[in-house]
Amino acid sequence: MSAANIETVYEALALKLDTIPTKQHPLYLAKLALLLAHEIDDAPKVITQLNAAAQNLST
Amino acid sequence: MRPAGRAETESLYFSYPHFDAPQDRASLPVSAPVAIVGAGPIGMTAALGLAREGIRSVVFDTKATFNDGSRAICIARQSFHILNQIGAIAPFMEKALGWTTGRSFYRGRQILEFHMPDSPAEKFRPMYNLQQQYIEQFLWQAVQNEPLIDLRWQSTITDVADVGNGVTLTVTDPSGSYPFTADWVLAADGARSPLRKIRGLRLKGENYEGRYVIADVQMPHDYPTIRRALFDPDCRRGGTILIHKQPDNIWRIDYQLRDDEDETEALREETVRASVAAVLAEIDYDGPWDLEWWSVYSANTLALDDYRDGRIFFIGDSAHIVPIFGVRGLNNGLADAHNIAWKLGWVLRGDAPVTLLDSYSPERRGATLDVFANASKSARFMTPPTAGWQLMRDAALNLALDHPFAGQLANPRQMTPYTYADSPLVTNDEGSWSKTAPLPGAALPDAILETGHLSDHLGQGFTLLTFDPELAKSVGHLPIGTLTLPADSPAAQVLGATARSAFLIRPDSHIAARWSQATPSQIEAAFTKSIGGPRP
Numbered sequence: 091m092s093a094a095n096i097e098t099v100y101e102a103l104a105l106k107l108d109t110i111p112t113k114q115h116p117l118y119l120a121k122l123a124l125l126l127a128h129e130i131d132d133a134p135k136v137i138t139q140l141n142a143a144a145q146n147l148s149t
Numbered sequence: 150m151r152p153a154g155r156a157e158t159e160s161l162y163f164s165y166p167h168f169d170a171p172q173d174r175a176s177l178p179v180s181a182p183v184a185i186v187g188a189g190p191i192g193m194t195a196a197l198g199l200a201r202e203g204i205r206s207v208v209f210d211t212k213a214t215f216n217d218g219s220r221a222i223c224i225a226r227q228s229f230h231i232l233n234q235i236g237a238i239a240p241f242m243e244k245a246l247g248w249t250t251g252r253s254f255y256r257g258r259q260i261l262e263f264h265m266p267d268s269p270a271e272k273f274r275p276m277y278n279l280q281q282q283y284i285e286q287f288l289w290q291a292v293q294n295e296p297l298i299d300l301r302w303q304s305t306i307t308d309v310a311d312v313g314n315g316v317t318l319t320v321t322d323p324s325g326s327y328p329f330t331a332d333w334v335l336a337a338d339g340a341r342s343p344l345r346k347i348r349g350l351r352l353k354g355e356n357y358e359g360r361y362v363i364a365d366v367q368m369p370h371d372y373p374t375i376r377r378a379l380f381d382p383d384c385r386r387g388g389t390i391l392i393h394k395q396p397d398n399i400w401r402i403d404y405q406l407r408d409d410e411d412e413t414e415a416l417r418e419e420t421v422r423a424s425v426a427a428v429l430a431e432i433d434y435d436g437p438w439d440l441e442w443w444s445v446y447s448a449n450t451l452a453l454d455d456y457r458d459g460r461i462f463f464i465g466d467s468a469h470i471v472p473i474f475g476v477r478g479l480n481n482g483l484a485d486a487h488n489i490a491w492k493l494g495w496v497l498r499g500d501a502p503v504t505l506l507d508s509y510s511p512e513r514r515g516a517t518l519d520v521f522a523n524a525s526k527s528a529r530f531m532t533p534p535t536a537g538w539q540l541m542r543d544a545a546l547n548l549a550l551d552h553p554f555a556g557q558l559a560n561p562r563q564m565t566p567y568t569y570a571d572s573p574l575v576t577n578d579e580g581s582w583s584k585t586a587p588l589p590g591a592a593l594p595d596a597i598l599e600t601g602h603l604s605d606h607l608g609q610g611f612t613l614l615t616f617d618p619e620l621a622k623s624v625g626h627l628p629i630g631t632l633t634l635p636a637d638s639p640a641a642q643v644l645g646a647t648a649r650s651a652f653l654i655r656p657d658s659h660i661a662a663r664w665s666q667a668t669p670s671q672i673e674a675a676f677t678k679s680i681g682g683p684r685p
Contacts, residue, residue: 120544128554 152418152440158217161367161441162397163282165214168302170322177327178299181207182497184318184331186306186344189216190281190479191465192337193288193300195486197235200297201609202494202656207329208292209304209320215289218442219365220281221479222393222401227566227592228483229273230604230658235487237291244283244396247274248374253559255380257431260549261556270643271595272602276476278374278395284479309334309347309461316460333493334461337486342467348458352451352470354521359532360406360447361391361473362415364425367398368438377432378531378559380546384427389531391474392432399441402428403473405532406445416445448472448528450521456510462489469517474527474561477520484566485513491656495610495680500628505681508574516567527561566592569659576653576662576675586645586663593658596640603640606632607654611661611679613672614652616641623669627676629653655679 091099110118127136151159158165171177183199185192188210196206224232224245232238253261265275292298307326308319318329336344345352372394379390388405395401404424406415414420421443429438452469456462465482489509495501533539542558549556569575569590577589587594593614596603608630615621616638621631634640636648644652651667652660653675662675677683 116540117544117547120540121548124541124544124548124555125552128552 150416150418150443158214160217160282161439162399163280165217165282168213170213170303170324171301174324174327178207179327180330181205181299182332183207183335183493184209184316184329184333185335185337186318187337187339187465187467188212188285188289188300188302189337189339189465190221190284190288191482191486192335193285193292194231194235194237194483195335195337195464195490196298196300197237197288197291197295198231198487198490199494200295201235202491202498203297204494204497205297205299207299207301207331209301209306209318209329211303211305213303215282215285217282218444219363219401221284221476222278222280222395223476223479224277224279224284225476225480225566226271226273226275228480229277230592231483231487233272233604234658235291237288240287240290241277241279241284244287245277245279246374246394246396247277248376249275250373251376251378251561253378253380253556254382255546255549257379257383258550260380260546261553261559263560270597270602270639272604278393280395280397280399281479283396306338306344306347309344311459332460332497335486335489336461336463336467337465337482338467340466340470342463344461345453345463345467348461350453350458350463352453354449354451354470355525357448357450357472357528357532357534359528359534360410360412360445361403362406362421362424362443362445364402364404364421364443365395365441366400366402366425366429366438367441368400368429368434369398369436370394370400370434370438372432378561379428379431380559381543382428382431384431385424390428390431392428403446404428412445416443446473448474448524448532450525450528452514452517452521456485456514457506462506462509464489464513468513469520471517471520472524472528474524474531477524481517481520484516487657488513495656499685501680502682502685505574508572508681512569512572512574515569515571519567530559530561568592574655574661574679574681575659576678578663578665580665582663582665583645587660589660589663591660593652593654593660594643596638596643598634598638598640603643604658607658608632610656611676612654614644614654615667616646616648616650620649620651620667620669624672627673629676653679 183206185208188208196208199206249265249267251263304320304322306318307321310317315330315332316334320329374394377392391403393401449470456468464485471477492505529538533542545555545558575590611629613631615633616636621633649666651664653662655661661679
């Protein structure tokens with residue numbers, strides 16, 4: 091995906107999150123993760139990415 | 150529990166008999182090849198299985214009647230095959246409600262309809278609903294007609310001692326105590342098994358957090374026998390409800406308690422009535438109803454490390470406790486009873502070495518661990534144990550409203566018979582088979598024959614299933630029956646068989662071995678292995 095396209099997705103997700111109550115963000119993002127996983131149709135690939143997303147979470 | 154004003158066994162639909170303790174003490178036999186402790190469904194099935202093998206047994210039960218309340222209600226296809234084999238099936242066919250379909254709802258909208266595999270090739274439906282009282286009554290009727298079984302009510306086992314080649318039980322009934330000696334003992338005395346405690350054995354495993362109230366309600370509700378699961382319903386936000394139809398207009402309702410709900414308060418009659426009324430409103434039932442019985446339940450996966458302790462075998466809930474989701478408690482126990490019954494029969498008749506009995510625990514404990522894996526999946530969906538499971542469960546349900554793929558995550562994966570792939574009795578094969586052919590150790594699938602089903606044509610003991618009359622003749626010196634079918638029959642297709650294929654079927658209808666090109670010496674070797682070693 092090009093830098094421009096990923097920026098488009100990044101902005102759309104930020105805007106969408108702001109239309110959803112903060113309390114609902116985890117549910118929304120979990121639904122999104124399942125939907126994208128279904129689209130990608132490659133379980134090992136999805137597992138790699140969900141592990142990658144867990145890096146550096148401590149603040 | 151029952152509503153105020155009704156006695157413990159005062160049911161709206163079932164008459165509990167009263168059984169006296171044995172009266173004629175002088176003529177009471179004080180020994181038997183097999184003693185069975187517990188006259189529940191598992192103990193009685195074991196006794197009937199032993200009788201089918203020609204083995205006499207004495208069954209002891211503390212109670213003076215059947216188990217009361219709402220307990221096991223779902224009997225799986227494989228269990229109907231067992232009931233058929235032990236000659237008890239007729240009243241079950243008459244009374245039980247067969248079903249194939251389940252529906253799951255999320256916030257009032259259907260997100261999943263699943264159908265369990267079924268076809269005319271199957272003699273029985275995938276699942277039947279029947280209250281445990283009837284299961285016990287029908288088995289008891291069969292026991293009554295069986296001269297090889299002596300069932301003694303109001304008889305408690307108060308001590309157990311190993312003696313030489315047997316076990317001596319101290320039996321206590323209203324007239325006093327007496328010793329009873331058996332070669333082998335089957336402990337079918339339930340989840341709280343006194344025998345397990347006397348032997349100092351402990352169940353090990355996990356407890357789940359979720360608590361459910363079980364309520365049986367009588368009402369003329371016009372809905373087919375379809376299992377309903379309601380997730381996050383209006384009447385119980387965040388909770389789960391299960392609804393099953395049973396005979397006699399009895400409806401079983403299981404509803405989850407919130408973490409902050411007090412159990413004592415939740416079990417008060419007024420609270421149960423209000424909760425049930427809310428569930429009935431949720432499913433749009435506005436007719437009359439009557440409360441039959443209620444209780445509380447929480448999910449566990451617990452098992453003994455070894456189902457055998459010397460000459461005592463633990464069968465059913467005494468050996469393992471599983472969550473109700475997925476209906477594996479009763480069904481798993483019936484398979485235990487069926488498994489140990491033929492093995493004890495063969496050993497006690499002198500047709501198999503005593504080493505055959507060593508296979509009981511690995512085979513049945515393997516089945517339990519498989520049940521745990523499936524039941525744990527179901528329990529995590531029904532009752533998410535942590536924030537992570539809760540979020541993903543809620544996401545799946547919410548997504549399922551518009552995307553059917555997510556609804557499949559709510560599929561309860563109902564009971565399928567276990568394959569004894571790692572059993573010491575099963576011969577692992579080589580050779581080429583289609584992927585759909587049943588594996589060694591699997592329960593033999595059913596098929597339609599010219600007359601009746603394949604399951605109707607199996608013999609009482611081992612059966613060699615062939616498609617070649619010459620091969621069938623070549624095993625005439627072995628104590629096994631033969632069934633020869635046309636190589637172009639539907640059965641051959643189901644089994645992935647060709648003209649030279651053969652299957653050795655055990656007395657419990659599991660496949661001991663299979664060959665794409667069988668020879669008589671291979672068959673003899675597999676038979677020897679499947680009875681635990683060379684014949685005595």
